[in-house]
Amino acid sequence: MHYKGVIFDFNGVLLLDSPFHEKAWNKMSIKLRGKPFIQEEIETKVHGRITKDTLSYLVGRNLTKEESKELDDEKEQMYIQMCIDNIQDYQLSEGSISLLDYLVENNIAHTIATASPKVLLEFYEKHLHLSKWFDLNNVVYNDFTFPGKPSPDIFLRAAEKINLDPKDCIVIEDARSGILAAKEAEIGYIIALGPEETHTTLRKVTGVNEVITDLSEFNRELLNI
Numbered sequence: 001m002h003y004k005g006v007i008f009d010f011n012g013v014l015l016l017d018s019p020f021h022e023k024a025w026n027k028m029s030i031k032l033r034g035k036p037f038i039q040e041e042i043e044t045k046v047h048g049r050i051t052k053d054t055l056s057y058l059v060g061r062n063l064t065k066e067e068s069k070e071l072d073d074e075k076e077q078m079y080i081q082m083c084i085d086n087i088q089d090y091q092l093s094e095g096s097i098s099l100l101d102y103l104v105e106n107n108i109a110h111t112i113a114t115a116s117p118k119v120l121l122e123f124y125e126k127h128l129h130l131s132k133w134f135d136l137n138n139v140v141y142n143d144f145t146f147p148g149k150p151s152p153d154i155f156l157r158a159a160e161k162i163n164l165d166p167k168d169c170i171v172i173e174d175a176r177s178g179i180l181a182a183k184e185a186e187i188g189y190i191i192a193l194g195p196e197e198t199h200t201t202l203r204k205v206t207g208v209n210e211v212i213t214d215l216s217e218f219n220r221e222l223l224n225i
Helices: 018-033 039-046 051-059 065-085 096-105 118-128 153-161 176-184 196-203
Strands: 005-008 109-117 140-142 169-173 189-193 210-212
Touching: 005 153, 018 039, 018 051, 018 065, 039 051, 039 176, 051 065, 065 118, 109 118, 109 153, 118 140, 140 153, 153 169, 153 176, 169 176, 176 189, 196 210
Parallel strands: 005 109, 005 169, 109 140, 169 189, 189 210
Antiparallel strands: none
């Protein structure tokens, strides 16, 4: 079967910045509860999750919108500073540019569905020039108006943004919560992406059709050209 569009998760797929996010989150965890995350928490409560959900988990209660925004801003500023301090390594992941150029050249619908907030989307645009490949008006980001992954809302919105039925889309995800969200959204084809040592675990996540190491391995024959 051929598919009409591609929806990318961002962090961990187009940008391999997980170490920066994890360091920033551990600082917040120590501040809010006196200890860092353990690895299982990183996988289930951080990767792919919207900030409000993670912060609520840390404090043990639902946060107000104002509380969440204040802590969210603090965490994201930590992340941004880490990126700036390592700006020489801040670039799109292996295979990304070739694939994105191919999608643009062949008029294949594509967008981003990210748990990151607007402040980070603006930072990504400034340093990675995403508008070269994406219509930023079609990017779905965490605007605090819908539940985070593993709820399907983010991918349903992304498919709607590019005027496609979810079953006609490919989603590329690195996190379990995102894969489950894509499955719940009834995405047509779900690709899990991660280093080789994670492949066995990723294959076991319900809904995964294929596992790849980086975007250079993306099978372009899946696309309807």
